[in-house]
Amino acid sequence: xHIFIGGAYNGKTDYVMRYYQQQHVVxxxxxxxxxxxxxxxxxxxxxxxxxxxxxxxxxxxxxxTMLTELRQLAQQCTLAVIVTDMGxxxxxxxxxxxxxxxxxxxxxxxxxxxxxxxxxxxxxxxESIKEKRE
Numbered sequence: 001x002h003i004f005i006g007g008a009y010n011g012k013t014d015y016v017m018r019y020y021q022q023q024h025v026v027x028x029x030x031x032x033x034x035x036x037x038x039x040x041x042x043x044x045x046x047x048x049x050x051x052x053x054x055x056x057x058x059x060x061x062x063x064x065t066m067l068t069e070l071r072q073l074a075q076q077c078t079l080a081v082i083v084t085d086m087g088x089x090x091x092x093x094x095x096x097x098x099x100x101x102x103x104x105x106x107x108x109x110x111x112x113x114x115x116x117x118x119x120x121x122x123x124x125x126x127e128s129i130k131e132k133r134e
Contacts, residue, residue, distance in 0.1 A: 001070065002080045003111060006121030012082045015121050016043055020080065032069045036076035044070075045082035048104060056099040063107045067114070083108060 006012045017025065023040035030049035036042050047066070054062055073079050086101045112118050118130035 001074045001111075001115045002078070002117045002119070003115045004080065004082045004119050004121055004126070005085050005108070007085050010121050011124035012084075012121045013043075013045060015119075015124055015126055016080055016082055019126075020078075023078075032066065033073070034069075036073050036079075039077055041078045041080055042073060042076075043080045043082065046084075047081070048084055048086070048100065051103060051107075052096070052100055056096075056103045059099075059103040059106060063103070063110055066107065067110055070111070071114070081111065083111070 004012050004016050013027075017027075020041045020043070025041045025043055026037045026039040027043045027045065030046040032044060032047065032050070033042075051062075056062070070079065070081065083104070086104050092098050092101060112130065115130060116132045117128065119126045120129050121127075
């Protein structure tokens, strides 16, 4: 699993599409598909849009379910997940926004622990922050 993280409008999607430009890529926005489509690389982005529709009060089971689904997809094709960095110390005033930020933080920690590769995107420039060596 490859993870790409960056702030809003930092060029994450463009970077990922260039990164995989020689392969057949399918991009899914705001959802985790139940099955991987026929492709070389499945790119998921904006999972935060889907998360905001869920109950985030007790997020541990939700995070485990998401990780299980992502693991299954990663067995079928190369899986790339684009996530938005929501932290940076800013605590939202709105309770739902705080819950989303907190859930994303816990989800990202679990996701990054499993990832083979994590790249931080800063205005279109990628910096590898994790790469598993075999």
